[in-house]
Amino acid sequence: MSTQSTLDDTSTAAGDGDAPGRPRRRRRSPGTPHASGTVGGLVAKLVLMAVVNAFGVFAILAAWNEESYGILAAMVALLVAADWVYFSRRTLPLKYVLPGLAFLLVFQVYVVAYTGWVAFTNYGDGHNSTKEHAIEALLVQNERRVEGSATYPITVLERDGELGFAVVDEDGDVRVGTAEEPLAPVDGATLDGGTVTAVPGAELLDRRQVLERQDEVTTLRVPFSDDPEDGSIRTQDARTGYVSTSTLEHDAEADTMTDVTTGTVYSPSDDGWFVSPDGERLNVGWRVAVGFDNFSTAFGDSRYAGPFLKILAWTFAFAILSVVTTFLLGLFLAITFNDTRLGGRRIYRTLLIFPYAIPGFLAALLWSGMLNRSYGFVNQVLLGGADVPWLTDPWLAKLSVLLVNLWLGFPYMFLICTGALQSLPGDVMEAAKVDGAGRWRTWRSVTLPLLLVATTPLLISSFAFNFNNFTLIYMLTNGGPRFADASVPLGHTDILISMVYSVSGLDGTAAKNYGLASALSIVIFAIVATISAITFKRTKQFEEIS
Template identity: 60%
Template sequence: MPDQTTTGPSVVSDLGTGGSAAGAGGDGPAGGRRRAGGEYRPSHARSVGHGFFIKLVLVGLVDAAALYGVLAAAAAEQWGIAAFSAFVLVVVTWTYFSKRMLPAKYLVPGLIFLLVYQIFAMAYTGYVAFTNYGDGHNSTKQDAVAAVLAQNEVRVEGSASFPLTVVDADGTLGFAVVRDGVAEVGTAEQPLAPVEGATVTDGKVTAVPGYDVLSFADIVPRQSEIIALRVPFSDDPTQGSIRTQDASTGYVYTPTLVYDAAADTMTDPVTGTVYRPSATGNFVSADGVTLTPGWRVSVGFANFTQFFSDSRINGPFFEILAWTFAFAFLSVATTFALGLFLAIAFNDPRMRGRKIYRSLLILPYAFPAFLSALVWRGMLNPRFGFINEVLLNGAEVPWLTDPWMAKISILLVNLWLGFPYMFLVSTGALQSIPSDVIESATMDGAGKWRVFRSMTLPLLMISVAPLLISSFAFNFNNFSLIFMLTGGGPNFVGTPIVVGHTDILISMVYSVAFESGLKDYGLASALSIMIFLVVGLISYVGFRRTRTLEEI
């Protein structure tokens, strides 16, 4: 009986000749090396393909962007951003050129975006919530001191005027003047200093090496920037700075306040009034006069308690809080009820043309929500809207100007926008319910309502309940509908922030941060954190409750 372990004639022939199979130098197939016992080990040398060069180019682009971020952040002394950019550079390069990091190649991009757009944003919002960051307190104390000194300046009485030329060097504005027959140039950071090679015509500088002389057409679009520019007269800050109002003549201005760095005080040398730093991030005198701008300081939980302690805010705040919960709950309840009703109706095999009806019903879902809200806003206009003028024969129903009618209008419009989604979800869930379960209940004598209440709805909620929770969270922060339809109005009267009866918490955040005149980012961030905690708690409890449905 032949030996079953033999390699066969073809293999013996190949090995015996030592030619094409082994190759020169005893190499095995595909360039491998022969071990003892006739085994071959593949060579680790691989030919470089097109994929390697594509990877090299893509990783090189990412590394170039990260290196640029490192250099730009280091130049601006943003060491945290510089360190993170360097970290991204090292991690990306190591991951995509290491043979041991195959799983990380799929995880690293998502983790980087998670850190930048989620973790960092949440952490920074939390930091801002405990500060007074906003208009008047948007920078450091050093910047605030410089701004206060610059804003409190008066022209030196009897000082000479200087023919002035506005110059530009790589986007940085400066002034060129003639002083004692010598052309001098300076910027906001560099005091006036003589410059060689400048051209002076009729006592005015007309050309400066390294600078572009701005013409009248160049000055007009940058007029506000030029008027705000202050060029130090010399290295001594007490000698003031050169300013201009017409971009052609400069005057010497000196500050009316003197900053003492050792004592950390501002002093008015004329009146002798002393301004000292306060806990609120401003220089304040003994009689309560405050200098602006201030600087960012920590205020603890003051932003959180202001919604409850300030009598001008807590009333509208609690009304907006209650309306937010009501709006989110009623939006989910009404859209789900209508969507489920239509899904059950069109799930009946006896109905003809179901595909056409279903296609028509999802049309509101196909249009962008903010465009639909704008269309409804025009249709609900009390005086010129289609509903009042055409459907109601010229009636003036205050759909968007009365507090209660505006809320009803929002719910109706959101019902029109949201029921197609619930219709699609309910249709899919209904079609996944086993038909034999429903048939068994019917054969046992259960009526249609009993079957729906005890069988269809519990089985439906297993798959739909998580979507209802996510829909509640979405409507809790449905900023676009409120902003586009009513703008939060009609507004409350007598509040320090611009908020209205139809505002929800997220639109209140926008109003506090951007629309209330004095932008208060700290207060807005505190409210954002409160929204996050509320939505997170509701989602957690809701998902815990839905686990009980899985036992059915």
């Protein structure tokens, strides 16, 4: 799709010369063919659209095969849209934005919408899947082998179009049964070394046929006798059979589970469990919508509310301070190295970019080793064997996080400030000089405002990035040191996104709660979006003034 849009640009550019240096825009009369530029362009476009269509049809067929109707509908819609946009004459702007829009839908909008949906469910441990799956799992888990029963060598067969088992019983007699007919002795069956080789009136299935129908074979239950109390024969490998009984039964009409041994009836509850009248619940639950419960837990539950506010405050402090410190240091260095009198500027500049070249997660991991209290390089070598608890004291840990982020982040700011400084218009500077402004005055009133116009969007994006700077926190402190007064596993350097990670339980140290984690993600999204929107708006006013 990428190449297609690029090529489309060039093919339409001929009829739509916006680029500088070309003659003024010529209005196309409605009658002219669309790709009026070149024949080559038209051919290239047709070829590319053929590829896109082939790919789209393939994806649609694949989705149909997999019975993924959501993906199928989305692919059909996208393909129709693509063909309409690129073969219609009235959709010029869409020709440019469609590829981007399509990817935005797939990668952003879908993910955000899915997270939003999960935030209103109780997805997590115990509520991992659908109700059908939960019922299936409960039935499977409560089907028990009859205690003390024997193991039977079995053979799978087909009789009158129905699958059945041929079983060799304790006396060496062959008994055959299907799902409808209980096991009964048959005459005339032949045996070879304990396995059945032929049964009159029935066809034995060979290994390949068994594998082709393995779903039917594993779900087949052949009653052991006329008495249902005796249980039924089942197999898991089509070689041996076991007698088993179910202790739990599902009543599809009433939608209840019944414990056959005690007679207790479990009915589905609003929060996704089967619950008995006296409050006892079955092991496996399912996902249900819970409304705003997750949000009220984040803000209202006393176990989460306190840490949440502290972490929110620290997240803001961390993001703002990170942007300010890295920007100031980067700006200072950029101004210093922008001075032509300084010798060897290129070497210094290259060296300064060095921290930027190391992957962030690696650098954070290295720093966590260097800041180790007893063995770290900083305490042992730089501070001569001092015992500074860099990462284990609440305030020092926060300082360490900020310092490491400063080390990681200033080269970026240095780069963009250097670029912005070098592109400042020379005439404005000269005008300031002519007007008799001093160096400081020029810098305050001309350089800095112009610089800020260029860099503010980048500062906002840097803020958004640091607001969600999971890698640094996870690798450097993992959120620690822990809050001493909180009852949830969260710490002094946790930011919102690392809090989301520990709440979601993905690291295995806590029960999973994807619902709550998604709700917190939505809160983060709202905060970052609001702040970005406000600041972008203010930047616009700023730009208009200058």
